[in-house]
Amino acid sequence: MKLNQESGGEPAAVEEVAEGLIRVPLRTPTLPPATRTNTYLVDVGGAWLVVDAGPSKASELERLDVAMRRFIGAAEVAGLLLTHHHRDHVGGTEWWVSSFSAPVYAHARTFEAVPKAYARATARGRRPKRVELVEDAEIGNATALFTEGHARGHFSLRTDASDVLAGDLMAGLGTIVVDPPDGDMSAYFASLRRLRDMPLRGGFPAHGPHDASAHDRIDAYIEHRTAREDRVFAALSLDEPRGLSAVTKRAYDDVPVFLLPMASRSALAHVLKLVDDGRAIAVGDGWRALEP
Ligand SMILES: [Zn+2]
Structure with a gap:
């Protein structure tokens, strides 16, 4: 089964992958075979939401800054959504908090992973905004979806055009790690099934290329994990x-x-x-x- 409708391999260039959706692959300390985490810029109805800021390295954050200037320009920045607490998704939080007044949206578990970002900003007299997500929430015309399984406090984003920015719920290359107790296989299946029941268009993972049909990828994952569960049971x-x-x-x-x-x-x-x-x-x- 061929899932990737892109040419394959790990995308490295900044690209408009759908209308109002920009993928910015940035080098991060992630798991091989991936070398980058995709940051997405998404138009959530006039304002732009940034999804994940993985790198802490200045040169990579500079690439993100350039992409934001080019595609967002003078339009409003709605905020930064952190999908989950793993270091290859949150490394740029301190940079964000010291650069933008727009809020960071994340689960409390995710904020726990970036204590310095807030401590330093507060010490400098700034009052950075944070919005703690506990369940599905509207951000502009998009919806943050509570999708645990790969990590505690994991969120995905469903855009107005029904594309899903899946974080590490799905991967364009490599496999999804479900490592207890941070990872939870029951929650992982439940999150996949939940997305399967929604009308969805493309699937845009945090690592690697996207799928034109998120449902195809989800079906393949459910099938693969069910087969493995059968083997574990046996x-x-x-x-x-x-x-x-x-x-x-x-x-x-x-x-x-x-x-x-x-x-x-x-x-x-x-x-x-x-x-x-x-x-x-x-x-x-x-x-x-x-x-x-
Ligand atoms: Zn992860």
Whole structure:
């Protein structure tokens, strides 16, 4: 199945990817194979919202500044939405707070990751605005969607044109890490299904190229994760508890050995979801299946 309707590879150039939607790929300390985090500039009805500011490096923030001047110009800046607290999404917060009076929108968990940005601004006598998001919220004519799973406090943005800026809920390259307790597989499935039930057009991830159909990408993810969940379930026994490494070895025997430590985090996320779903139970250091 070919999902990317772009030419493939990691986009590096600033580009208008849809009407009123600009992608600004910026170098960040992110996970390979990605080397950049996409910042998006989105027209939310006359004012422009900036989504994610990953880099803390001055030269990368200068690129963002240039893009903002070029595409936003003298129009109003609505604010900065931080999708989640991981460092490759929030590195530019201090720069933002010292450069703009428009608010930062984020979950409380995300603000916890950038304490210095606010401490320094306050020490300089500024009163930077922050808007704590706890659930879906309108920002101009767009909607911030509460979509946890990859990280606590994760938000996506649905634009007026039904494009979804997905943060790390989806990826244009590499895989989405769901690493407990920050990552939560039950929440991840719920977020994917929630987006699947909405009319959506394009899917614009924080890393890599976009998909012309967000639904195609979501369907592929649900299918892939469900297949893995089935394997994790099959790796559990009805009779005896099995520990994480035994479950990982059985459920991920298709994965190279050097990737098993990472796979064990995903295995744990799947096992915890099976417990949530009432299909498994924790016993000592391991888990046992509750149904054949
Ligand atoms: Zn992330």
